[in-house]
Amino acid sequence: MNSTVLLQAVDIAIPGYRILRTLGQGGMASVFLAVQESLDREVALKVMAPALAANPEFAERFLKEGKLTAKLQHPNVVTIHDIGVYNGIYYLSAEFIPRGTLKERITDEGLSVGEALNVLSDIAHGLDYAHEKGVVHRDVKPGNVLFRKDGRAVLADFGIAKAMDGGTSSTMAGMSVGTPDYMSPEQARGEPVDGRSDLYSLGVMLYEMLTGKPPYEAPDAFSVALSHITEPLPTLPPQHAWLQPLLNGLMSKMASERYNTGAAVVAAVQRMLPTAPPGAVDVQAFEAREGMARSAAPAATQQRTRVSDRAAKRAGAQNDEASNPWPLRIGLGVAAAAVVGVLVWAPWRAPEPTVVPSIATQTPVEGPGVATFETPGSTSATTATMSADEIDLALRQAEAYLQQGTGVVGSEGVGLRGHEDTALGKFQAVLAADPTNARALAGTQALAKYYRDSASTLCASERWVACATIAGFGLEALPDDPELLKLKETAEAAQRGL
16 A cells, blocks of 8 residues: 555545644554644654554553654654644654654665764764663664754654563564664564664674675565574675674674663774775764763763673773673574574573663663563453454454564564464454354464465475474464474474484
8 A cells, every 4th residue: 555545545634733744654553754744844644554453452552652752852863743643544744854864874794984973973863861761762774764954863763662562572473673683682582672782783784784685684574583593693795804803793693792881982983983995984973963962962870781700701891891892702502502592482481691771771661662572472362352343453453463464575474473463363352252253263364374384394404493493483373283283293303403
């Protein structure tokens, strides 16, 4: 559905706003350039998709998270002016940033080193401020980075991903929180996330800005997300090798081995500039730009994550913990741990390293950075009686999630399973109340087929870990499906070398 059709479909007419033209659209929302008539100023008006607005849980979260994130005021964070609902249309009005997105600027050859480090530092400043306020973005990507007239980069869409999440952390096949190309390993595993997950995504952006492509590429969203867990840390091309320690500190597979704050990232960049090859970057221009950024940004006390002495020794850290990344150890031990990490969709979870929480992990109970979760696949269908209207609403929501997650390019797997507010969760809830409901039975069959086809493709290409995982997702919908059972058994046997 294009933006024009969406505009006509919802009959949008929000009092106080006059729409001028379409700026962009996606599966979850459309963005329009509009005039806020009371102040006669141009704004970016984001209108959420009708399928999301039909979900009362989303509607409540959208308004709550929008109000909280509207309190963020920083030069590198897009300011939210207004949020509300009118005639069933959920909308958000934000400042209009006129110079396009980072996604539009990245070419096949990437950006210059100076441009990439400028964007990195700008977004790191914005994230540092947001994390201090207890807000985790959860969907840092080039499409959410805009540019002011003076060239400074600004991060947009704080709180939108959280509102769509429903209080759970992202999973590859759960709600649409995070984009697979930029998703941290813990986010892909469906674990709670803090500010270091955003910094991982920032590292992915750095790699793409320097090389012109994301570090992990695969034919589908499942495989990309799995790559963030199982594949080795990407290596920069030789001309950018001097920035490899910076990338390592952002993209370590373990959150405890990454930079802890955005301020630490900026400090690391400044320390590395003297090691740049001649002519790679204008050091004086960068430092002058950073001086202006510091004077413009609100003051904030940086609180650091402390790690165990053993981890510090392993990293060889002799400087301040906050300003040094922990070097990533790549070898058989890490590879084996990564393979085990894929299997955390099962009820077992590895214990987190012992850390003293930083500001980024001390999220307020009411804040949008709070990331509670339940084990994906443990969808608990309620046994309570549902009225006919409740069943119909649940089925319409489930079918919308199913269509989105299986039929929209770029949204593969989104909203299909992982907790109650997904296609599988809704279908199972209906079947608990009405075991013979034809629409719910057809829905679970469609889900099983989707995962069956995906797992079959993965097994055929001998991607055994991914095949076993995806087949397991299908078995959540149809536990006795013989083909899914066979695919999972084959993949697991191959992993054991049988």
